[in-house]
Amino acid sequence: MSKAIPSRSEDYSLWYNELVKKAGLAENSAVRGSMVIKPYGFAIWEKMQQTLDKMFKESGHENAYFPLFIPKSFFSKEADHVEGFAKECAVVTHYRLKNDEEKGGVTVDPDAKLEEELIVRPTSETVIWDSYKNWIQSYRDLPLLINQWANVVRWEMRTRLFLRTAEFLWQEGHTAHATKEEAEAETKQMLEVYADFAEKFMAVPVTKGVKTENERFAGALETYCIEAMMQDGKALQAGTSHFLGQNFAKAFDVKYATKEGKDEYVWGTSWGVSTRLMGALIMAHSDDDGLVLPPKLAPIQVVIVPIYRKDEELEKISEVANKFKSELQAKGISVKFDDRDTQKPGWKFAEYELKGVPVRIAIGPKDLEKGTVEIARRDTKEKQFVEQDKTVDFIEQLLDEIQENIYKKAADFKEENTRTADSYEEFKELLESKGGFIYAHWDGTSETEEKIKAETKATIRCIPLNSNEEEGTCIYSGKPSKGRVLFAKAY
Amino acid sequence: MSKAIPSRSEDYSLWYNELVKKAGLAENSAVRGSMVIKPYGFAIWEKMQQTLDKMFKESGHENAYFPLFIPKSFFSKEADHVEGFAKECAVVTHYRLKNDEEKGGVTVDPDAKLEEELIVRPTSETVIWDSYKNWIQSYRDLPLLINQWANVVRWEMRTRLFLRTAEFLWQEGHTAHATKEEAEAETKQMLEVYADFAEKFMAVPVTKGVKTENERFAGALETYCIEAMMQDGKALQAGTSHFLGQNFAKAFDVKYATKEGKDEYVWGTSWGVSTRLMGALIMAHSDDDGLVLPPKLAPIQVVIVPIYRKDEELEKISEVANKFKSELQAKGISVKFDDRDTQKPGWKFAEYELKGVPVRIAIGPKDLEKGTVEIARRDTKEKQFVEQDKTVDFIEQLLDEIQENIYKKAADFKEENTRTADSYEEFKELLESKGGFIYAHWDGTSETEEKIKAETKATIRCIPLNSNEEEGTCIYSGKPSKGRVLFAKAY
Numbered sequence: 001m002s003k004a005i006p007s008r009s010e011d012y013s014l015w016y017n018e019l020v021k022k023a024g025l026a027e028n029s030a031v032r033g034s035m036v037i038k039p040y041g042f043a044i045w046e047k048m049q050q051t052l053d054k055m056f057k058e059s060g061h062e063n064a065y066f067p068l069f070i071p072k073s074f075f076s077k078e079a080d081h082v083e084g085f086a087k088e089c090a091v092v093t094h095y096r097l098k099n100d101e102e103k104g105g106v107t108v109d110p111d112a113k114l115e116e117e118l119i120v121r122p123t124s125e126t127v128i129w130d131s132y133k134n135w136i137q138s139y140r141d142l143p144l145l146i147n148q149w150a151n152v153v154r155w156e157m158r159t160r161l162f163l164r165t166a167e168f169l170w171q172e173g174h175t176a177h178a179t180k181e182e183a184e185a186e187t188k189q190m191l192e193v194y195a196d197f198a199e200k201f202m203a204v205p206v207t208k209g210v211k212t213e214n215e216r217f218a219g220a221l222e223t224y225c226i227e228a229m230m231q232d233g234k235a236l237q238a239g240t241s242h243f244l245g246q247n248f249a250k251a252f253d254v255k256y257a258t259k260e261g262k263d264e265y266v267w268g269t270s271w272g273v274s275t276r277l278m279g280a281l282i283m284a285h286s287d288d289d290g291l292v293l294p295p296k297l298a299p300i301q302v303v304i305v306p307i308y309r310k311d312e313e314l315e316k317i318s319e320v321a322n323k324f325k326s327e328l329q330a331k332g333i334s335v336k337f338d339d340r341d342t343q344k345p346g347w348k349f350a351e352y353e354l355k356g357v358p359v360r361i362a363i364g365p366k367d368l369e370k371g372t373v374e375i376a377r378r379d380t381k382e383k384q385f386v387e388q389d390k391t392v393d394f395i396e397q398l399l400d401e402i403q404e405n406i407y408k409k410a411a412d413f414k415e416e417n418t419r420t421a422d423s424y425e426e427f428k429e430l431l432e433s434k435g436g437f438i439y440a441h442w443d444g445t446s447e448t449e450e451k452i453k454a455e456t457k458a459t460i461r462c463i464p465l466n467s468n469e470e471e472g473t474c475i476y477s478g479k480p481s482k483g484r485v486l487f488a489k490a491y
Numbered sequence: 492m493s494k495a496i497p498s499r500s501e502d503y504s505l506w507y508n509e510l511v512k513k514a515g516l517a518e519n520s521a522v523r524g525s526m527v528i529k530p531y532g533f534a535i536w537e538k539m540q541q542t543l544d545k546m547f548k549e550s551g552h553e554n555a556y557f558p559l560f561i562p563k564s565f566f567s568k569e570a571d572h573v574e575g576f577a578k579e580c581a582v583v584t585h586y587r588l589k590n591d592e593e594k595g596g597v598t599v600d601p602d603a604k605l606e607e608e609l610i611v612r613p614t615s616e617t618v619i620w621d622s623y624k625n626w627i628q629s630y631r632d633l634p635l636l637i638n639q640w641a642n643v644v645r646w647e648m649r650t651r652l653f654l655r656t657a658e659f660l661w662q663e664g665h666t667a668h669a670t671k672e673e674a675e676a677e678t679k680q681m682l683e684v685y686a687d688f689a690e691k692f693m694a695v696p697v698t699k700g701v702k703t704e705n706e707r708f709a710g711a712l713e714t715y716c717i718e719a720m721m722q723d724g725k726a727l728q729a730g731t732s733h734f735l736g737q738n739f740a741k742a743f744d745v746k747y748a749t750k751e752g753k754d755e756y757v758w759g760t761s762w763g764v765s766t767r768l769m770g771a772l773i774m775a776h777s778d779d780d781g782l783v784l785p786p787k788l789a790p791i792q793v794v795i796v797p798i799y800r801k802d803e804e805l806e807k808i809s810e811v812a813n814k815f816k817s818e819l820q821a822k823g824i825s826v827k828f829d830d831r832d833t834q835k836p837g838w839k840f841a842e843y844e845l846k847g848v849p850v851r852i853a854i855g856p857k858d859l860e861k862g863t864v865e866i867a868r869r870d871t872k873e874k875q876f877v878e879q880d881k882t883v884d885f886i887e888q889l890l891d892e893i894q895e896n897i898y899k900k901a902a903d904f905k906e907e908n909t910r911t912a913d914s915y916e917e918f919k920e921l922l923e924s925k926g927g928f929i930y931a932h933w934d935g936t937s938e939t940e941e942k943i944k945a946e947t948k949a950t951i952r953c954i955p956l957n958s959n960e961e962e963g964t965c966i967y968s969g970k971p972s973k974g975r976v977l978f979a980k981a982y
Binding site: 027029030031034035036037038039042043045046062063064065066067068069070071072073074075076082086087088089090091092093094095096097098104105106108117118119120127130131134140146150151153155167169342 | 518520521522525526527528529530533534536537553554555556557558559560561562563564565566567573577578579580581582583584585586587588589595596597599608609610611618621622625631637641642644646658660833
């Protein structure tokens with residue numbers, strides 16, 4: 001099992017693909033661009049979902065569900081939105097099949113053609129704002145703070161498991177507010193929620209910022225984002241929060257009566273994260289032996305492996321193991337006791353390393369004699385013997401330590417691989433030799449941004465929030481710049 | 492608010508539709524046959540989901556996620572399945588739109604036609620068994636116990652909120668087993684899980700049984716079901732569990748190596764419940780004033796309404812209310828303190844009756860003087876004064892009592908409206924004059940079943956499990972029968 005996946009240095013991209021498959025996270029399906037999320041992968045996604053859902057509810061949001069299909073005409077109502085989304089999408093044109101008399105099997109029934117084609121939602125602003133029109137009459141109906149967990153489809157030509165798939169799972173928040181200020185505050189609040197989630201649960205440090213006009217969500221006035229760094233130095237956009245202004249309110253005629261009785265358009269936001277986060281989680285921490293999962297998102301936090309030859313040994317070990325299991329579970333820690341007799345301990349060790357289980361307890365006959373167990377942590381691979389009566393407390397503390405350590409390692413890596421460049425030469429040199437994040441001055445034009453992208457493949461990931469104001473000159477055009485922006489190659 | 496909805500006796504069907512909309516559960520969307528599940532409706536569905544998900548996991552199942560789209564050719568692999576499902580479904584034929592130069596807006600790009608059309612899943616047996624082919628090699632891989640929460644689409648021509656919609660939410664379990672016996676046991680186990688859920692959480696008594704061949708799931712050897720009775724005496728199929736035999740294993744060539752090294756086809760089951768359960772929940776208990784929710788599925792179990800004229804009164808009431816709120820929450824009871832000053836108490840009373848909140852606490856200045864509160868229960872509309880220091884315990888007990896009472900009321904109603912008929916005349920007379928469930932003898936043929944349906948609109952809901960064996964003669968054909976089956980008109 002130890003050579004189950006290629007090493008990162010050998011082929012980073014292949015390492016990722018093989019890891020996703022071999023660890024039982026996901027696989028390609030027979031449907032082009034659509035993946036199957038396997039039970040172990042889905043269990044991690046469920047933990048992400050539950051955590052985020054709690055955070056959304058604590059910040060006052062409610063869940064709802066809107067239709068999968070969107071009438072084609074809805075997209076044409078918001079000019080930028082149709083440009084950005086309606087083009088590459090799955091189109092439902094018929095609602096019936098019939099027996100194929102010539103070739104056998106079934107064929108599309110030409111008599112069952114829809115009058116208006118339906119688009120499988122790539123995002124739900126249009127269908128949701130069409131509902132909001134009926135839900136919002138007065139200031140009393142605001143703010144409207146709604147989220148939906150759903151599947152969406154974007155017809156991607158080049159797909160990769162979790163990172164870019166035709167169908168993916170996500171949540172999309174859609175809120176409506178009486179004032180611009182309130183909508184802006186909501187946009188920023190949700191960015192903070194995403195950043196908190198990434199750092200505290202995924203153990204992935206992120207840079208918060210604003211997208212340039214080029215990279216903005218189609219239909220938004222401003223797109224905020226969090227950007228994470230993968231182990232190959234590339235950036236991964238991990239979440240976005242959009243200030244929509246009154247664009248969708250105007251497109252769908254959503255007005256409210258103010259306290260003073262005036263009719264005004266409402267202000268909107270939308271924000272989302274997707275199964276792409278799974279890709280970020282995997283690529284940020286894992287190593288050549290497999291997944292490394294932060295304890296807070298690990299479906300199994302502790303695995304117990306018995307080491308024995310005789311059945312009576314297993315019996316005694318099981319007693320101790322089951323005691324640990326129930327004591328740990330009582331503390332809210334998820335434990336698996338793997339007493340299968342169909343696999344050897346070595347096979348199990350490799351298997352749980354591959355699956356990124358944070359803590360492994362091994363118990364053998366000698367441990368029973370000495371009153372100890374062997375505890376191994378997945379992140380550093382360190383092992384040590386711990387007295388049995390101290391094991392539960394030790395593990396409780398160890399899980400916190402691992403969570404912190406994984407974060408710290410990723411944060412150190414991000415810092416080490418974040419640099420500044422003061423000339424285009426230096427920029428290109430750094431990008432080629434070291435990669436990572438590069439802060440550099442930019443003149444603020446899409447033209448320059450596009451030229452740099454065409455020449456180097458690096459894009460502006462964001463204009464960082466809270467960065468120091470620093471006058472300078474654009475590395476490309478030499479024109480004045482008010483501050484550095486974040487460049488990187490990206491997923 | 493009290494006349495918000497028509498009465499059941501006036502127009503049962505209109506009562507249901509208006510109740511669903513006015514209570515904020517769901518509404519029709521701009522997309523034909525697709526509903527929007529509004530936040531309050533979705534909160535109830537979430538409670539159902541969480542409860543069921545826990546029950547599935549406790550019985551050893553894991554969640555996963557399979558693609559929304561299914562290649563057309565997959566359906567042709569199982570002959571009955573394609574007959575039952577592939578015909579009325581949404582078909583994706585293209586993957587791109589383009590600007591419409593003539594009419595403006597966007598139009599389907601004829602150059603982006605798919606080589607093979609994709610069907611939006613009406614159910615996922617085919618795409619899942621196509622994956623199982625790769626997941627199952629040996630007996631060690633079995634049983635495979637997987638569930639998925641998903642949206643599905645069936646192109647229904649006549650739709651009704653929750654009961655029959657083109658798109659709906661559901662869960663679908665798909666399991667694979669080494670032996671016939673194990674698969675049959677799984678099928679029955681999941682029927683029991685559904686029946687438990689219906690009776691203990693939804694407070695809806697159900698009849699368990701087996702479907703006739705006519706009503707069997709397309710591709711199953713046997714379909715088990717639970718049937719509930721609505722307040723108009725009609726039946727509603729609330730959940731089904733299918734024994735698939737080796738049909739899908741053969742269609743998708745899924746074999747496993749036995750311990751002895753022989754290759755054999757695996758045995759399958761599938762089982763599902765959907766947002767249709769929302770319809771059952773609403774129609775089973777609610778009255779002319781609105782929803783009646785069983786406490787175990789109510790998003791808000793207790794609402795506190797302050798009754799006051801002056802701000803200082805509200806202040807004192809709020810102190811008491813917030814104390815109750817935190818004490819009740821500490822016991823895991825969900826509480827809302829509605830201190831909005833934009834609505835009067837009478838309006839709030841009607842609103843929470845409409846929304847089916849099981850318990851209402853009203854607190855006014857006189858209550859503060861006397862150290863009491865007024866407690867009203869939604870199911871019986873009874874009110875009483877309770878001493879403040881006994882309120883928390885009283886409510887905890889009251890919620891259990893309401894849960895039981897709602898179930899008992901529904902069970903009594905079901906019993907009262909379940910009858911036997913010994914001749915076709917009697918059958919027709921009972922069906923027209925009283926409706927409800929009718930047990931009658933049937934000769935076991937599809938021909939008789941179809942004739943009775945055509946003549947009376949009643950269908951065989953199921954051949955009940957655990958019914959007494961009783962020889963008799965078919966009410967229609969006079970041929971011999973081995974036991975009574977359950978007839979009813981149904982949703």
